[in-house]
Amino acid sequence: MTRVFVSRDLAAKSVGADEVAERIAAAARTAGADVEVVRTGTRGMLWLEPLVEVETPEGRVGYGPVAPEEVDGLVAAGLLDGAGRSEGAYLGPVEELPWMKRQQRLTFGRVGVVDPRSATEYEEHDGLQGLRRALTMTPAEVVEEVVDSGLRGRGGAGFPTGIKWRTVLGAEDELKFVCCNADEGDSGTFADRMLIEGDPFVLIEGMTIAAYAVGASEGYVYLRSEYPDAIEALTAAIVTARDRGWLGEDILGSGLSFDLQIRVGAGAYICGEETSMLESLEGKRGMVRAKPPIPALEGLFGKPTVVNNVLSLATIPTILANGAAAYAAYGVGRSLGTSVFQLGGNVARGGIVETAFGITLGELVNDFGGGSASGQPVRAVQVGGPLGAYLPVEQFDLPMDYEAFAAAGAMVGHGGIVVFDESVDMAAMARFAFQFCAEESCGKCTPCRVGAVRGVETIDRITAGVDRAENLVLLDDLCDLMTDGSLCAMGGLTPLPVRSAVRHFGKDFGS
């Protein structure tokens, strides 16, 4: 039997992967060929989607992008045997493509490779090794392993994950929680979604290790309502995990009890902020809490709570399976391990790239991304989401490193990179940053709630040429106030895109 792989990831489906999978199955039936179409996650080479891979003795051979109407022709040319080298869509062995070969895929090692619904395939591809090893250690040893790995929170803030766990482990309480923040609302970020759709068991395994390490018995995944495919994938995986004894009572015969629930958000961006997420999980308006107390001590329902991002938790199994040193061997300075960079926007070859920290912005945008999709020169990139800085091409030699980015007045954030070509109006983008903040502010603190509205008005006056110099000073002052006076990152970081736009692209503001 020949196995043919087609992604069921939302991005692949958005350009016709379902239709391609159906056509292949139909063409195989017509040809009387013994073919199984396996639906995987995406490899993350999104410009090649729908990507079709065929299992051959030489490995998986790829074809992409394949439009539904091209399927019959490709099958006639020998697709089901991995043939058809003369066809335009033929890519050769997928693992040998430069885009794949240059990466170090630790967290995303299985995504695009396995059937995300298959617990058997998960185990066959090194799944559960991290959990099995963790269960042979004491909780404190697991926590120290995570500390030693250097893993920092992948949600954006970059706080050391192990330190957070140490605090929760040290908090004495009968009830503790592990919460996965899967409210990935930032434009240009899709790695959480891709991971949950492409390898949901790894998140379950990571959360279970976290629960064991800190002594938690219940876990919640706060998932965006905008991601129905991810909700479906994780729901199915949780059911399977319970059936297999990977969740519930006496996990893998270790005596550990831990169970997991999904909670679906309701379209509020601010709930990506950890304290807003906790309020929302409790069934309230998603308004930020002042810290202290920190969630590690008083989190969900006032109990000690680990709050980690999807990718942080999904990286834990790798760290436990291979050891902290193996993970920390990747990276630079205090940015250790690998990060999942997401290339989006106006980019020729968009997708995800997992490499060690230290790769430069230019390598990502030009070497991997191939420049803009439009063919016009790249003018700006926004790194780290809507609250991240806009950087000009002059800064493309910046290495992906939390400290190096901070020193340049920017942030790595969650590694999302959005590319803009020459047609971009940076004053309009700065205005949008304020507009977005005004729209999505929880309203609890004045600098964010009112400051963002004032910001839109001030930029409008600047671009209209009304008292331009004075209003630029006012804008600067407003940005200072929001940075210093906001309760959370929403108001505190909105000045980042605004100021970087003014600094690097001043002529768009009418100078």
Add this chain to the structure above:
Amino acid sequence: MTMEVTDSAPVPAAGRPQRVRELAAERIRLRGPLLPILHAVQEEFGWISQTDIPVIADVLNLSVAEVHGVVTFYRDFRRDPAGRITVRICQAEACRSVGAVELGEHARRSTGAGFGETTADGRLTVDEVFCLGNCALGPAVQVGDKVHGRVTPARLDAILGEAR
């Protein structure tokens, strides 16, 4: 907003309060059950009526104001019926870089409905959304449950034509 205070109390549809009570009661054992209940009500009825709120508040032993506050905080919860099909056009940065703003304007011209509005025939509700997680294949548009990538104005018209 003041309209709600001065309007006479809305009359619930027959059978609806009982069903809302059941949906709430089925979820009361969850920790923090309010959002799951509101999602369940909206899933079944398509929107959350002002008359549902006191019922939910009663089941959860919350004040009507608390439940109202939560319903109005979240963008997902509709407080009036939507068209038969909802079209959401991403307006976030990544999609903007490849023409999402122009696509939104095109949608308004071709359907007559701006963001948050329903077409005169009641078939389509058009709205904006901030990120569907399809940032490398934008502009992204969600029609019903299906997300479409690389949507041009012409393709949007074709997709909407099929949907209607």
